[in-house]
Amino acid sequence: MKPKQHLDFKILKLAILPLVLLFLGGGVEAQTENGVKKISGKLDYKSYLIPKYYHSPTFALMDFSYAIKGDADSLFVPMKSQILGRSTSPIYPSPTTFEIDLPIQPNGRFVNFDKKNSSKQGVQVFYTQIGLNMYGDSYLDQLEQNGYQSVTLNSETEQISEGTLLIYASDNKQVFPKNWGKDKKMFTDDDQVTNLETGYTLATIKGDGSIQFSRDSNGVMDLLEPTAKNDAPDFSEMGLVEAYNALIDLLKERYAYTKKRNLDWEKIRAKYQDEIKDAEKRKDTGDYFIAIKDLSISLKDAHVQTSSYDMALVSKYYKKLGELWGGSLGVSVVELSDGRFVVTTIAENSPAKKAGWVVGTEIVSVNGKTPAEHMEDIPINTSKGTDESIALERINFFFNFPIGTNVAVAYKNPNQTKPQKVQLVTQDADSFTYSEKSCDSNESDLQISYKFFNEGNIGYIRWKNFEEIPVTLATYEGFLSKVNDRKGIIIDLRGNSGGLLILMYTMTSYFFSEQNPAPLNWLDLYNYDPKQHEFIKAGSNNMKIYSPKSNLYYSGKIVVLVDDKSASAAEYFSQYLQSQNRATVIAEHGTEGAGGILAVVTLPKKQVFTYTGGQTYFANTKEVNLEGKGVTPDIRVPITLENELKKQQCEDVVLQTAIEFLTSDKE
Numbered sequence: 001m002k003p004k005q006h007l008d009f010k011i012l013k014l015a016i017l018p019l020v021l022l023f024l025g026g027g028v029e030a031q032t033e034n035g036v037k038k039i040s041g042k043l044d045y046k047s048y049l050i051p052k053y054y055h056s057p058t059f060a061l062m063d064f065s066y067a068i069k070g071d072a073d074s075l076f077v078p079m080k081s082q083i084l085g086r087s088t089s090p091i092y093p094s095p096t097t098f099e100i101d102l103p104i105q106p107n108g109r110f111v112n113f114d115k116k117n118s119s120k121q122g123v124q125v126f127y128t129q130i131g132l133n134m135y136g137d138s139y140l141d142q143l144e145q146n147g148y149q150s151v152t153l154n155s156e157t158e159q160i161s162e163g164t165l166l167i168y169a170s171d172n173k174q175v176f177p178k179n180w181g182k183d184k185k186m187f188t189d190d191d192q193v194t195n196l197e198t199g200y201t202l203a204t205i206k207g208d209g210s211i212q213f214s215r216d217s218n219g220v221m222d223l224l225e226p227t228a229k230n231d232a233p234d235f236s237e238m239g240l241v242e243a244y245n246a247l248i249d250l251l252k253e254r255y256a257y258t259k260k261r262n263l264d265w266e267k268i269r270a271k272y273q274d275e276i277k278d279a280e281k282r283k284d285t286g287d288y289f290i291a292i293k294d295l296s297i298s299l300k301d302a303h304v305q306t307s308s309y310d311m312a313l314v315s316k317y318y319k320k321l322g323e324l325w326g327g328s329l330g331v332s333v334v335e336l337s338d339g340r341f342v343v344t345t346i347a348e349n350s351p352a353k354k355a356g357w358v359v360g361t362e363i364v365s366v367n368g369k370t371p372a373e374h375m376e377d378i379p380i381n382t383s384k385g386t387d388e389s390i391a392l393e394r395i396n397f398f399f400n401f402p403i404g405t406n407v408a409v410a411y412k413n414p415n416q417t418k419p420q421k422v423q424l425v426t427q428d429a430d431s432f433t434y435s436e437k438s439c440d441s442n443e444s445d446l447q448i449s450y451k452f453f454n455e456g457n458i459g460y461i462r463w464k465n466f467e468e469i470p471v472t473l474a475t476y477e478g479f480l481s482k483v484n485d486r487k488g489i490i491i492d493l494r495g496n497s498g499g500l501l502i503l504m505y506t507m508t509s510y511f512f513s514e515q516n517p518a519p520l521n522w523l524d525l526y527n528y529d530p531k532q533h534e535f536i537k538a539g540s541n542n543m544k545i546y547s548p549k550s551n552l553y554y555s556g557k558i559v560v561l562v563d564d565k566s567a568s569a570a571e572y573f574s575q576y577l578q579s580q581n582r583a584t585v586i587a588e589h590g591t592e593g594a595g596g597i598l599a600v601v602t603l604p605k606k607q608v609f610t611y612t613g614g615q616t617y618f619a620n621t622k623e624v625n626l627e628g629k630g631v632t633p634d635i636r637v638p639i640t641l642e643n644e645l646k647k648q649q650c651e652d653v654v655l656q657t658a659i660e661f662l663t664s665d666k667e
Helices: 047-055 242-253 265-281 285-298 309-326 371-376 387-395 469-480 500-508 567-578 641-648 654-665
Strands: 038-043 058-061 096-101 123-131 152-153 160-169 173-181 190-196 199-205 211-214 217-220 305-308 331-335 339-344 362-366 405-414 421-426 448-453 458-463 489-493 522-527 533-537 557-561 582-587 598-601 609-616
Touching: 058 096, 096 123, 152 242, 160 217, 173 211, 173 582, 199 598, 211 582, 217 405, 242 265, 242 285, 242 598, 242 609, 265 285, 285 305, 285 309, 285 609, 305 309, 305 489, 331 387, 339 641, 371 387, 458 469, 458 654, 469 500, 489 654, 500 567, 557 654, 567 582, 641 654
Parallel strands: 038 217, 458 489, 489 557, 557 582
Antiparallel strands: 038 096, 058 123, 123 160, 152 160, 160 199, 173 190, 199 211, 305 609, 331 339, 339 362, 362 405, 405 421, 448 458, 522 533, 522 609, 598 609
8 A cells, every 4th residue: 555645634524523533643662562452441521512412322443544544534434343342431420431342353454554565464543432323223333423532633734633543463564653754744655664563552642743652451542522622611600791701702703703794892892891790780690691692682693592590590581571572462463475564363352453453454554664664673582593584583573562552553454445543552462362273283292203194195204303312313214114105205394493413414314325325525614723713614525424224215305394493403404405406495484594513601600602603604615504594495485364374274384385396296
């Protein structure tokens, strides 16, 4: 084998943990006589993702030859070469520990580092890894091979900065690099090598570029958490003003879309500074929470949110909302696709009912403003990322004001040509009685469920989020086992709040075959580098995914349903299948627009602040894929009064559109 001139290992970037592998060297220390018999190690982590998702992790030694030979970005480590270990402590609290017994002879690929004798067998090289075992079997398959490893990369050079590798030699005639050459890079033509003894040898790569070899029977290969990728600042012990300023300083430096959203962080700091100072002076953490909440909503980013484990703070916030919106005219309003604002529901004992309004009454003006102008004055109580989703949030409170507010309304009832004017006074919103039909179903309580339509020819499945891995995958595979001969399937992601991107990609993989896999290089990811103080493009990769079980591969037509509450991983799922021409997206509205990578900050008094800490763009462009725009539906179901009345009779007009699409043989 001719070594590569430069090993540029590519990293698979998903929303959670970095897939890390590879490189550095120099200097050798003497080996002891005994070969390594067992591997032990620990993972001392800070990331909240580990205890959240890794309930039953897999620890394994993984074949490093794919990185050394330069094809790690296109191949997954095969099961036959994996050496499985076992947990020796609970996953929580940190650190978690593991052990791996070594076989007499492993089953990895051999790599020959002897440039003078190409006929030598070479050695096998392994790294340790924690894997998220989603299928519940023993080995790590495809995207399960994504987690912390025993080596870390330098974010600037993408070369190994430190860590451990395990080397196996079948005899004492094999060699391994003992230091780098003049190019200061390993696995290149000028590497200097040293002979290895038979069996297993542990190579510890240190930050100064030196390598220490060991033959101790118990080799230690700790898993390493890259600090730059998992920096979750904790400001919880600071004062309120100090923590606020630290948060703004952090966002000024690390918020992913400052330029896109044209944010002036010093103006933002000044806007809430007095509220924060006053809250600290009065020791009122409730008002502090409200100010931070208002800040997060003002950024118009669905990933920027404030929450708290202290229910007293949350209750105070909702009390404030009650003061703003506790009064109502007792109606619901919808903006139709033709631009009109019409009444769709009316409470029996409401001021609107007494004024003669009916379903279909068109609102012409509110307090002298057009409905569109009035909408701009309505505050929102949650983070939304697109103009469309903000408008949908606001229209829910179209006629909500403080109790006792006089509201001047111009309106037209059906078949009227001239507007009428009326003055109405808002009443307690909780005092109204609505008579609309309840459309709740038992499915709403389930994490995932499926059924069939059109005499069984169309499969339908929906799930709440990409979080509950075992039950979601088990039910999903059960569904796929029954749909191979169906005319099409409908995947309903309306209201899906997102979650784990590894699970998202895994669930899309069932729609691609090993003969025709799907690429993962459709997006470019930019991470913040604290050393360079800017967002740096992560290494691309040529990895491809396909159904982990060939008998569950589905090749038929797919429709994905989304709405304005489909967020994050649900959006990536839809957009990925859409980009690969594997699905048609049908919706009334675009999705939430929660793009980029989530980051977390801890604030005083059990408050958690999340923000977008990484940028994602369509590959080889600077066009954001989701942030601020969401998924664009292929087919938009129009918002009409007729459809709104159908919904009140529990008809699902979006689902019906999907069924008609699949049965019409349209492409």
